[in-house]
Amino acid sequence: MTDNFEQELRFLQLRFIGKILAGFTHESKNYLAIIKESAGLIDDMIKLGKSGEAASSQFLEIIHSIEEQIERSTGLFKYLNRFSHRMDTQLSAFNCNEALEELMALVNRFANQKRIELAKDFQQDMPQIYGNPSMVQFLVFSFLEEIIKTLDKNSRIIIKTGTANGSVMIKIITDGNLLEVEREKEEFPYETYSTVLKRLNGKITLEAGAKTFTFPLKVSDI
Amino acid sequence: MSHTKVLLVDDEVEFASALAERLQMRDYDVKTASNGLEAMAIFHGSPPDIVILDLRIPGMDGLEILKNIKIFDPTIEVLILTGHGDIESVAEGMKSGAFEYIMKPIDIGELTSKIDMAMKKRISSRD
Amino acid sequence: MEQGNTKKKRLLDFVKPWLNAHDLFGIVSEDRYKRLRLRIVLLDAVLSMIPLLIVVTISYFWFLQILKDDFRNQMKWEIENSKQSIEFFVDQKLSGLRFLTSAYTYEQLSDQETLAGIFSKFKQECGGLVDLGIITPDGIQRSYVGPYNLKGKDYTNQDWFHEVIVRSVYVSDVFMGYRKLPHFAIAVKRENPGKGTFWILRATIDMETLKKYPYSMNLRENDDAFIITYDGTLQTPSRSHGNVLEKYNLPFSLHARATTIQDIIKPDGSPAIFGYAFINDSPWILVTIIKSNPYLKIPKIFKNELFIITLLSIIFSIALTFALAHTVVNRIKKADREREEAMASCEHASKMSTIGRLAAGVAHEINNPLAIINEKAGLMKDILEASGDLQKNRDKFINQINGIFDSVNRCRTITHRLLGFSRRMEISHDAFDFNDALKEVIGFIEKEILYRNITLNLNLADNIPKIESDKGQLQQVILNIINNAIDAVEEGGLIEVASGSKDINTVRVSIKDNGSGIPRDELKHIFEPFYSTKEKGKGTGLGLSISYGIMQKLGGTIHVDSEAGKGTTFTLEIPKKIGEG
Numbered sequence: 001m002t003d004n005f006e007q008e009l010r011f012l013q014l015r016f017i018g019k020i021l022a023g024f025t026h027e028s029k030n031y032l033a034i035i036k037e038s039a040g041l042i043d044d045m046i047k048l049g050k051s052g053e054a055a056s057s058q059f060l061e062i063i064h065s066i067e068e069q070i071e072r073s074t075g076l077f078k079y080l081n082r083f084s085h086r087m088d089t090q091l092s093a094f095n096c097n098e099a100l101e102e103l104m105a106l107v108n109r110f111a112n113q114k115r116i117e118l119a120k121d122f123q124q125d126m127p128q129i130y131g132n133p134s135m136v137q138f139l140v141f142s143f144l145e146e147i148i149k150t151l152d153k154n155s156r157i158i159i160k161t162g163t164a165n166g167s168v169m170i171k172i173i174t175d176g177n178l179l180e181v182e183r184e185k186e187e188f189p190y191e192t193y194s195t196v197l198k199r200l201n202g203k204i205t206l207e208a209g210a211k212t213f214t215f216p217l218k219v220s221d222i
Numbered sequence: 223m224s225h226t227k228v229l230l231v232d233d234e235v236e237f238a239s240a241l242a243e244r245l246q247m248r249d250y251d252v253k254t255a256s257n258g259l260e261a262m263a264i265f266h267g268s269p270p271d272i273v274i275l276d277l278r279i280p281g282m283d284g285l286e287i288l289k290n291i292k293i294f295d296p297t298i299e300v301l302i303l304t305g306h307g308d309i310e311s312v313a314e315g316m317k318s319g320a321f322e323y324i325m326k327p328i329d330i331g332e333l334t335s336k337i338d339m340a341m342k343k344r345i346s347s348r349d
Numbered sequence: 350m351e352q353g354n355t356k357k358k359r360l361l362d363f364v365k366p367w368l369n370a371h372d373l374f375g376i377v378s379e380d381r382y383k384r385l386r387l388r389i390v391l392l393d394a395v396l397s398m399i400p401l402l403i404v405v406t407i408s409y410f411w412f413l414q415i416l417k418d419d420f421r422n423q424m425k426w427e428i429e430n431s432k433q434s435i436e437f438f439v440d441q442k443l444s445g446l447r448f449l450t451s452a453y454t455y456e457q458l459s460d461q462e463t464l465a466g467i468f469s470k471f472k473q474e475c476g477g478l479v480d481l482g483i484i485t486p487d488g489i490q491r492s493y494v495g496p497y498n499l500k501g502k503d504y505t506n507q508d509w510f511h512e513v514i515v516r517s518v519y520v521s522d523v524f525m526g527y528r529k530l531p532h533f534a535i536a537v538k539r540e541n542p543g544k545g546t547f548w549i550l551r552a553t554i555d556m557e558t559l560k561k562y563p564y565s566m567n568l569r570e571n572d573d574a575f576i577i578t579y580d581g582t583l584q585t586p587s588r589s590h591g592n593v594l595e596k597y598n599l600p601f602s603l604h605a606r607a608t609t610i611q612d613i614i615k616p617d618g619s620p621a622i623f624g625y626a627f628i629n630d631s632p633w634i635l636v637t638i639i640k641s642n643p644y645l646k647i648p649k650i651f652k653n654e655l656f657i658i659t660l661l662s663i664i665f666s667i668a669l670t671f672a673l674a675h676t677v678v679n680r681i682k683k684a685d686r687e688r689e690e691a692m693a694s695c696e697h698a699s700k701m702s703t704i705g706r707l708a709a710g711v712a713h714e715i716n717n718p719l720a721i722i723n724e725k726a727g728l729m730k731d732i733l734e735a736s737g738d739l740q741k742n743r744d745k746f747i748n749q750i751n752g753i754f755d756s757v758n759r760c761r762t763i764t765h766r767l768l769g770f771s772r773r774m775e776i777s778h779d780a781f782d783f784n785d786a787l788k789e790v791i792g793f794i795e796k797e798i799l800y801r802n803i804t805l806n807l808n809l810a811d812n813i814p815k816i817e818s819d820k821g822q823l824q825q826v827i828l829n830i831i832n833n834a835i836d837a838v839e840e841g842g843l844i845e846v847a848s849g850s851k852d853i854n855t856v857r858v859s860i861k862d863n864g865s866g867i868p869r870d871e872l873k874h875i876f877e878p879f880y881s882t883k884e885k886g887k888g889t890g891l892g893l894s895i896s897y898g899i900m901q902k903l904g905g906t907i908h909v910d911s912e913a914g915k916g917t918t919f920t921l922e923i924p925k926k927i928g929e930g
Contacts, residue, residue, distance in 0.1 A: 006690055010697045017704060025768045028715075032757050032764075035722060039753040042729070046747060051740040059729075059739055066726045066753075070327050070719055073760075077719075081712035087705030090698060134701065234717045236752050240724035247731050305716030326716050327723035330731075 009192060016138045017087070019145075020106050024080055027109050031069045031076070038062045038069075079105040086133045094133040096161055096168050097122045103137045104159065107144060115153050116176070121160040129168050136170075139193055143172060152177040167202070226341045229270035230254045231261045231287065232303065233278075244330060250337065258287050269295060272340050274333075275320075276303040277311045285314055292319045297347050299340035303328075380873065382678050389674035394667050401666070405659050412651060421610045424624050424639060427566050428608050432626040432635050435562045435576070439520055439631050442535050445475050446550050450539035455548050458483050459492045468494040477558040479532055484510070484549040495553065497526075513538050513549055520631040523556055523584040523593060531556040531593040533584070556593070560585045563635065571640040576633045579603075584633055603627075603634060615640075711767050718756040718763070725749040725756075780815040783856050783923075784848055790824045791846070794831055802841045810849035816856055816925045818903050823923065826896040826907070830860050830919045833892070837864025837917060854925055855905075861918040867911040875909060 042062055045055060079102040086092075086099065104118050111118045129136075140159075147157060155176020162169050194204050228250045232238040235256055242252040253270065255261035264270075273291055277284030288300055299321040304312050312323045321340045324333055449458070449467065457463045464481065472478045480495020488505030504510040513519035517538040526532035536551040563574035563585050575587035581597045583590070590597050600613045600623060608626040615621050615638075624637040729749050732742050739746070787809065798805050834844050843863045851857040867875060876897040900907045904924045911917035 006693065010693070013697075014700070017701070021704075021708060021767050025764050028764050029761070032760050036754065036757045039750050039757070043747065043750045046739060046743050046750075049740065051738050055739050056733060056737070059733060063726050063730045067723060070723045070726070073715075073719055074327055077712045077715050081709055084705045084708035084712060087701045087708075089702075234721060236756065237717065237721040237724050240721065240728045240749070240752070244724065244728045244731050247735060305713050308713070326720035328720065330727055 005192070005195070009196060012142070012192070013135070013138050016141055020083065020141070023109050024076065024106050028073055028076055031073045035066050035069045038066045076105065083137070086137070090132050091130065092133060093128045093130050095126060095128055096136070096170065097126050099133045099137055100140065100159055100161065100170065103141055103144075107141060110145070110148055111157065114148060114151070114155075116148055116151055117156045119156060119158045121158050123160075123162040126161060126168065127163065135196065139197060140170060140172070142193055147172065147174055150178050225249065225251050226272060226337060227268070227270040228252045228337065229261065229264055229273045231256075231258075231273060232276040233257060234276075241328070245334075248330075248334060250334075258283075261287060262290065265291070265294060270298065271344055272337050273298060273300045274303060274337075275300055276326075277308075277315055278305070285311070285318060288315060288318050288320060297344050299344050301333075301336055301340060381877075382682050385681065386674045386678045389677060390667070390670045393670040393673065394663075397666050397670065398663060401659065401662055405655060409652070409655060421622065421624075424622065424637060425608050425610055428624050428626045428635060428637055431562050431566055431574075432608065432628055434565075435559070435628050435633070435635065436630065438558065438562065439535070439628070442475065442552070442554060443518055443520075443537060443630075445471065446535060446537045446552060447539075450537055450548075450550050455483070455539070455541070458548075458550065461492050461494070464492050465494045475554075477555045479526065479553040479555050481553075482551045484536075484551055486514075486547055490551075509534070509536065510549075514547070518630065520633075522578045522582065522632045523559075525594060526553060526555075531584070533559065556585065563637075566637065568637075569641040572638065573640075574635070574637040576628070576635055578632050579634065590638065597636075708767060711763055714763050715760055718759040721756045722753050722760075725752050779820065780817045781820045783813050783816055783858075784809045786820050786824055787827065787846065787848060787858065790827050790831065793828060794835065797835060798844070801835065801839065803835060803838055804841075804843045806843070806845040808845065808847040810847075813848060813850055813856055814925070816923060818923055818926075822899045823903065826899050826921065827858070827860070829892045829896050830921075834860055834862035834864065834917070834919075837866075838862050839864070851922055856923045856925060857920060858923075859918055859920045861916065863916040866913045866915050866917055867909070868913040872909060872911055876907075 042059060045059060082098065083102045083106060086094070086102075100120070100122070104120060108118055144157065151157070151174060155174065158171075158173040158175065160171040160173060162171070197204055228245060230238050230242055230245075230252055232241075232254070233256050235254075238254045238256065242254050245252045253264055253268075255264055261273075275284060275288060275291075277288075284302075288302070291298055291300055296319070300315075300319065302312065302315040302320045302323045303326055304315075304323055305326055315323060321343065322336045324336060449471065453463070453467065458467070464483070468478070468481045471481065480493065480497060480499070482490045482493040482495070482499060484490050484504060488503055488510055490499055490502045490504065493500040493502075509519050509521055513536045519534075519536040521534040523531045523533045532553050532555050534551060534553045536549050538547050538549050540547045559576065563576060566574045568574055568588075571589075573588045573590055575590060575597075576584040577597055577599075578584060581599050583593050583595050583597055586593050587597070598616075600615075601611070603609075603625055606627055608624070610622060610624045613621055613623045619640065622639040624639070626635045627633075628635055726749075729746055732745060733739065736742055787807075791805070791807070831844070831846075838844065845861045846858065847861075848856070848858045876893050897907055900921065900923075906922045908920040908922075909917065910920070
């Protein structure tokens with residue numbers, strides 16, 4: 001009985017978080033799998049009585065790989081942590097670059113599946129924005145998800161941040177061919193996202209020609 | 223530095239023993255404790271030069287232990303171990319007199335250099 | 350075929366309404382607002398009409414009173430007028446006689462011829478004069494001109510003779526006279542200056558002239574005016590109260606000397622207005638009886654106008670009330686929606702916050718096992734670098750590797766939690782066994798049921814194939830319903846759960862309890878948000894409305910059937926594939 005738009009939005013937002021967490025879990029599972037395999041390999045090596053320099057150097061390589069996976073995992077969980085903390089409050093002051101960085105780390109997997117490169121072009125010394133960071137992440141993700149669906153393999157998406165006219169600007173630039181994708185029942189709810197952005201005191205401009213989406217967001221007074 | 227006496231306080235036994243062993247191999251004299259009580263017992267037994275302390279151990283609050291150490295002997299330097307994103311406890315720890323902090327998972331090289339720096343400070347402050 | 354089915358469906362929809370809360374739910378909330386609107390309109394309309402009607406009624410009667418008073422004043426004035434005219438008439442006649450007595454001497458007047466001459470002249474001027482006569486102090490009529498044979502008549506025994514000696518003036522009441530027509534007599538006494546004697550001049554006047562005075566009054570049908578004597582004998586003919594010299598029964602004794610108006614009830618029971626005035630220097634009283642109420646004609650018009658105005662006012666005020674009620678109820682509706690929205694928004698924020706905390710917790714926890722793996726790997730590296738050969742510390746290595754395995758498993762468990770609640774965010778379409786899902790839910794509340802001595806009967810059909818839907822959310826709905834059933838039966842009750850296939854595309858489950866039941870008029874509201882039959886403080890009232898929403902999302906339905914005191918049955922129907930059924 002509540003406003004359907006609001007209901008829809010909440011649902012979409014929760015779905016977004018679900019996707020992120022799921023994606024994240026799968027990625028970390030991958031790392032763990034590699035670690036396990038590597039450990040298993042060493043186990044085998046030792047139990048098989050391998051020795052000698054070759055074995056030793058292989059051993060060291062494997063150890064190195066394990067350490068690498070650990071580093072990756074740590075990084076991933078660091079992003080997860082930051083991402084999770086943003087869900088605590090509806091309003092806060094946040095740094096746009098950091099929020100996007102987390103998002104990209106957690107979305108990488110989706111892009112990788114299609115071998116689409118996610119690159120960032122962030123302006124340094126970005127001022128803080130006062131708003132709902134989780135919502136901003138949700139919005140950007142929604143557009144990214146849609147773009148990834150419609151982009152051909154081996155394309156590139158560049159997320160660019162900058163300031164212009166007292167607003168923070170997030171630009172999503174696509175570099176690659178667009179696919180003719182069969183539209184599912186639900187059209188991309190552009191209106192919905194546009195409204196959400198309005199609430200965050202921002203707006204979307206689509207430059208379809210250059211395939212860039214710009215979301216200017218207001219800068220906080222902090 | 224050779225034979226710096228290190229006390230490693232962490233409730234993850236697997237972690238502590240592996241790390242202790244690695245440090246031993248690097249010529250540090252390491253003892254481990256998995257909770258506050260054990261730590262304090264070792265303290266009164268044979269006090270260390272440096273303490274590596276995980277703030278999140280159960281029982282006695284990690285911060286409590288840090289404060290107690292500083293009261294016991296302010297020249298004993300404490301390095302605090304922390305997980306990523308635990309900024310608040312790091313800040314608190316530093317305020318309460320910790321020398322440095324180091325994130326888990328640890329880079330062994332970083333840890334040893336920090337231990338050495340702490341030791342240098344301890345020596346200079348003892349004199 | 351398609352049309353037939355649609356028609357059948359529409360017919361079913363028509364028939365089902367009061368049994369099927371699901372169909373009802375679409376209009377239930379509207380219904381609540383409709384009733385509220387109606388209540389406001391009725392209350393407001395009635396309240397606003399009361400003062401209107403009071404004012405109108407008071408005005409009407411007040412106006413009526415004014416008209417009445419006005420009319421009476423008019424009547425009084427007319428009577429006054431007539432009375433004065435009659436008095437003038439009488440006075441005139443008396444003056445005439447007095448003039449005669451001063452203009453002519455007794456000797457002249459007692460001469461028959463002279464008297465006859467004076468009589469005929471006087472008659473010309475004075476209308477109605479019938480006879481004229483002189484009477485001496487001994488009471489004998491010495492000279493007489495007129496139609497009667499009254500010369501020499503002796504009046505000593507007559508009251509009027511003595512009265513005229515005393516008063517010098519006399520007016521008689523009416524009597525039957527010449528030709529059996531009513532007349533009255535007047536007389537004046539003339540003193541002889543210096544001699545100490547007197548004589549009397551008497552005249553008879555016919556009543557015709559007197560008659561015209563009451564008649565001249567403004568009388569309408571049913572009204573009457575006449576002159577009577579003090580004892581009620583009519584002096585002039587009346588329309589409906591008797592003829593001349595007949596007795597009129599006075600409704601009350603008249604004594605007020607001023608013109609008086611009074612309400613009376615006539616012998617036949619009808620009301621009338623009685624007005625009278627004593628006519629000075631005469632034995633007469635002028636009486637007016639008004640039965641017609643001309644002043645009521647005006648009120649009739651007034652009444653009509655008033656009625657129209659009142660009616661218009663009422664219509665206008667009702668229309669206004671409707672508009673007001675509509676606005677107010679819409680505001681309430683809006684406020685309710687906003688409140689629902691606020692609650693939903695709050696719930697959402699808290700959900701987000703919880704997930705955030707859980708996820709952050711996972712991120713924290715995982716640090717330790719990762720750190721362990723890192724250290725062990727590092728240690729192994731160190732050991733190899735120190736010893737140079739793999740086999741030298743093989744046991745040690747194996748130990749470390751096992752430690753790494755353990756930590757990896759630990760990480761797995763921790764991250765698995767993450768997967769657990771990420772799944773709750775979306776509707777999953779996984780296939781699962783419905784009965785198993787049911788039994789799981791029952792498992793959650795087993796202890797509660799045992800503790801409260803409730804009997805649980807499970808009647809699960811064997812042949813239900815797997816369904817593709819959201820197990821978690823479905824279980825949430827079923828759990829909600831069963832919990833409500835437990836609350837309804839309290840100690841020692843009975844809950845029956847039955848599952849089966851409704852048709853090839855739909856699975857059905859019913860949860861029946863023998864608890865207190867839900868009264869019919871509350872039944873319509875149970876799926877509304879914030880509606881709760883539990884005591885204040887118990888439950889948010891959101892459970893069923895959320896369940897309803899979930900069922901809608903899953904493409905299923907939820908029905909309730911209940912009777913106060915007899916128990917409640919909830920029936921869920923779930924399509925085997927989301928999106929169908």
